[in-house]
Amino acid sequence: MTPTDHPVPVLPDVDPAAWREANRRLLAKALGEWCFEDMLKATGTEDGGYRIDLNSGTTYAFHATPGAFGWLRVDPDSITRTATSMLGNAIAQPAWDALQFLMEAATTIDSDPSTLATYFTELSATLAVDAARLTHGGETVAELRALGHSELECRMTGHNLLVANKGRIGFSATDVRQYAPESARSLKLLWVAVHRGLAEFRGTSELSENGILSAELDEETRSRFTAVLERAGVDPRSYVWMPVHPWQWDHAVQTLHAADVAQRRIIPLGDSPDAYLPGQSIRTMANISAPDRHDVKLPLKILNTLVWRGIPPHCTMGAPVVTQWLRGLVERDAFLTDERRTVFLGEIASVTVRHPYLSTLDQAPYQHLEALGCIWRESVSARKDPDERVRTFASLLHVDGAGNAFVAELVRASGLDPQEWLRRLFDTLLVPIMHVLYRYGVTFNPHGQNTLIGYDADDVPVRLFLKDFVDDVCVSFTDVPERGPEPDGHDHVLPRKHPSIIKQHVVDQVFVGHFRYLAPLCAEQLGVPERTFWRLVRQTILDFQQQFRRSFPELAGRFAEYDLLTPEIPRYGLNRDRIVVTRYGDRALRHALFPNGTHPNPLAEG
Numbered sequence: 001m002t003p004t005d006h007p008v009p010v011l012p013d014v015d016p017a018a019w020r021e022a023n024r025r026l027l028a029k030a031l032g033e034w035c036f037e038d039m040l041k042a043t044g045t046e047d048g049g050y051r052i053d054l055n056s057g058t059t060y061a062f063h064a065t066p067g068a069f070g071w072l073r074v075d076p077d078s079i080t081r082t083a084t085s086m087l088g089n090a091i092a093q094p095a096w097d098a099l100q101f102l103m104e105a106a107t108t109i110d111s112d113p114s115t116l117a118t119y120f121t122e123l124s125a126t127l128a129v130d131a132a133r134l135t136h137g138g139e140t141v142a143e144l145r146a147l148g149h150s151e152l153e154c155r156m157t158g159h160n161l162l163v164a165n166k167g168r169i170g171f172s173a174t175d176v177r178q179y180a181p182e183s184a185r186s187l188k189l190l191w192v193a194v195h196r197g198l199a200e201f202r203g204t205s206e207l208s209e210n211g212i213l214s215a216e217l218d219e220e221t222r223s224r225f226t227a228v229l230e231r232a233g234v235d236p237r238s239y240v241w242m243p244v245h246p247w248q249w250d251h252a253v254q255t256l257h258a259a260d261v262a263q264r265r266i267i268p269l270g271d272s273p274d275a276y277l278p279g280q281s282i283r284t285m286a287n288i289s290a291p292d293r294h295d296v297k298l299p300l301k302i303l304n305t306l307v308w309r310g311i312p313p314h315c316t317m318g319a320p321v322v323t324q325w326l327r328g329l330v331e332r333d334a335f336l337t338d339e340r341r342t343v344f345l346g347e348i349a350s351v352t353v354r355h356p357y358l359s360t361l362d363q364a365p366y367q368h369l370e371a372l373g374c375i376w377r378e379s380v381s382a383r384k385d386p387d388e389r390v391r392t393f394a395s396l397l398h399v400d401g402a403g404n405a406f407v408a409e410l411v412r413a414s415g416l417d418p419q420e421w422l423r424r425l426f427d428t429l430l431v432p433i434m435h436v437l438y439r440y441g442v443t444f445n446p447h448g449q450n451t452l453i454g455y456d457a458d459d460v461p462v463r464l465f466l467k468d469f470v471d472d473v474c475v476s477f478t479d480v481p482e483r484g485p486e487p488d489g490h491d492h493v494l495p496r497k498h499p500s501i502i503k504q505h506v507v508d509q510v511f512v513g514h515f516r517y518l519a520p521l522c523a524e525q526l527g528v529p530e531r532t533f534w535r536l537v538r539q540t541i542l543d544f545q546q547q548f549r550r551s552f553p554e555l556a557g558r559f560a561e562y563d564l565l566t567p568e569i570p571r572y573g574l575n576r577d578r579i580v581v582t583r584y585g586d587r588a589l590r591h592a593l594f595p596n597g598t599h600p601n602p603l604a605e606g
Helices: 016-036 098-105 113-136 149-153 173-179 209-216 219-231 246-256 258-262 313-330 334-339 393-397 406-414 418-440 499-526 530-551 574-582
Strands: 050-053 059-062 064-066 072-074 080-084 090-094 190-195 199-203 239-244 266-271 276-278 284-287 295-297 347-353 373-377 389-392 451-455 461-466 474-476 568-570 598-600
Touching: 016 059, 016 072, 016 098, 016 113, 016 574, 098 113, 113 173, 113 574, 149 276, 149 284, 149 389, 173 246, 190 219, 190 246, 199 209, 199 239, 199 313, 209 239, 209 347, 219 266, 239 246, 239 347, 239 373, 246 258, 258 266, 313 347, 313 373, 334 418, 389 393, 393 406, 393 451, 393 499, 406 418, 406 499, 418 451, 418 461, 418 499, 418 530, 474 499, 499 530, 499 568
Parallel strands: none
Antiparallel strands: 050 059, 059 080, 064 072, 080 090, 190 239, 190 266, 199 347, 276 284, 284 295, 295 373, 347 373, 389 451, 451 461, 568 598
16 A cells, blocks of 8 residues: 555644634633532632632632622633642743643542543533634624524534533534534435334324425425335335434434344435535524425434433424424414514424334433434524514624624614613513413523524514424423413423423523623623613513513412512532533433522612
8 A cells, every 4th residue: 555545634724823712712711600600619819800729739810700690701811820830839820721721620620530531522622613713713793794594503602601512422523524513514414214113203283294295305306215215115105204414324323223224114215405504503404405494403413512412202202292282372372473473483393213122221321212303393584574684692692703792793783772772682582481481381491592583674683583392391380271281191291390490491591591691792892881781681571570460460470480580599500510410421311400509690689
C-alpha cells in the first residue's frame, strides 16, 4: 500500500484563539450556573468580586453582576485561577480552561470519576462546536432577522441552562458536521416499510394513514416505494410506511432490529424526495423543499441534554389523541382562538414500533426501546400568516459575533419604545399560557424551542405558537370540570401533577430559563433596568388576573393554587442532576427532577 492510499487527515477547523475564547465563555457559564444550582459556593471579596475555593486547593476569582433568582452573571474576562506552584508561592493567573476547571472542581461538586470522565466528553464536544462557530463567525443580528424559522433555528447555540448543551454522546465528529443543526446541512430521510405485526399507525380523526402518505409523498414516490415491496414478494398493504433518520438507520435500526430486517419485517424503501433541516433538538426535521408539509420527529440513539433522544412508544401512541383532545379544549375557547389567535401545532399522526424481544424484558433501559417510531407535527409554515414571521422564544437570547443581541435588533426594527415592545412580548407570551393554566389546570413545557412568537411585518410580537404536547402537556390532579372528559383510556397519556408542580413548568421554563438571561440583555442593550423588566412581567400577570377575574369570577381562587408571585420558588438544577444526582447510569425510565433548595422570586416584589 502506498502512502497515497491513506487519505490525509482533515484537521479540526478550529482556530486556537477561538478555542481559548470558547473555553473562557463556557468557564464563566459553568461558574455562574453551578453556583446558581448550589454545586459551588461563591464568597464575596474585598474588591467587590467573588471567589470559589475548591477542595483541590485551587481558587477561582471573578467579577459578576448579581441577577434575578440569586444568579451571578460572571464576566469571562475577569476570571483568575490561583494555585500553589512548585516553589510554594500562589500566583493568580488569567483563567480560561473550562476542562481544567472541571477536573479541579471534581471533588468539590461531589461526583465520581466515571461520571466526570463522561461529562468531560460532553463538555469537550460542546466546546468544539462553540469554537468552530467562533472560528467561522456568523451572520449579524440584522442578517438573522431576515431568515425563516427553520434557517434561524440552525443559528442558535443550544440550551441556556445546561453547560454541556451539545454533548451528543453517540455522534462522531463527522456526524456532528453532517447532522447537527449548526452545520445547516440538509438531508434526505430514509423511508421504510414496517410489517403491521410490529407497527401501528395512529392519526387524528380527520387524518387517515393514506392521508398522511399522500400529504408527505408525491404519487411518483409512492409508486416507486410500492414497487420495492412488490419486488420483495410481499403485500404492500401489510406494511406501515414511515421515515427514519439516516444516522438512526445505520447506527440503531440495522443492529437492534437486525432480525426484523433479515426477515423482511422491516424493508427499506428509499430516500425521501424532500430535503429537511434539523432543529435544535436534532431529532425534529423541518421540510425545506415543501415547507407546508409536516415536521417529522424521529428518534436518535444519542445522549444529549440529560436524556437519550429516542421517542417512547407511549408518546407515539398518545400524540394524536392528546392533540385531538387539546384542540377540542382550546378551539372552543373564543379567548384563545378568536381574541389571541394562539396556534397549537398539533402532533397529528404517528407510527409506533415496539421491539419484539426487548419490549418483553422487565426494566430494560429505555434507550434500547425507543429506536424506531415517528411523529408528524404541523409545520410553522402551514399555520402562519403570509406576512408573519415566526421565531423561537430562545432566539431572543442570541448574541452575534459583535456582541449585539437579537432582541435589541428586533426592538430597533419595530420602532417602538423598548418598554412598550417588552410589554407586547410579555402579553403575547404569558397571557395564553396563564389562561390555559388558570382555566383548565393545564400547562405545556414552554421552554425556548417549544414556544414560538409570531411577529408582524414590523417585528412586533403579536401571537403565540406552542408545540410538543405529548409528555410535555401536564394536567393538575385536582378536579377541573372545564377540562371535560380526558383522553386517558387504558393508557396513561397525560401526566397528572400537583398544582405547585404544574405552575413550576411556567416558572422554570419561562422565568428562570429565559427571562433570567433576557433581563440583563435588555438592561445592557435597550436601557431597560432589570428591576423595570421584572416589574413589567409582574404587571402583565396582575393585569391578566384582573381581566380573568372579570370573565371567570368563580375561578379566581386558582391564582393562589398556581401562584406565580410567591416569594420563594423551588430550585431544580439540571446540571447538578446530571453530574451529581442521576449521573450516567442506564435506566428503565426517564427520571424525575427533585428540588434542591429555593430561589428568591423577583416577581414577588411589589
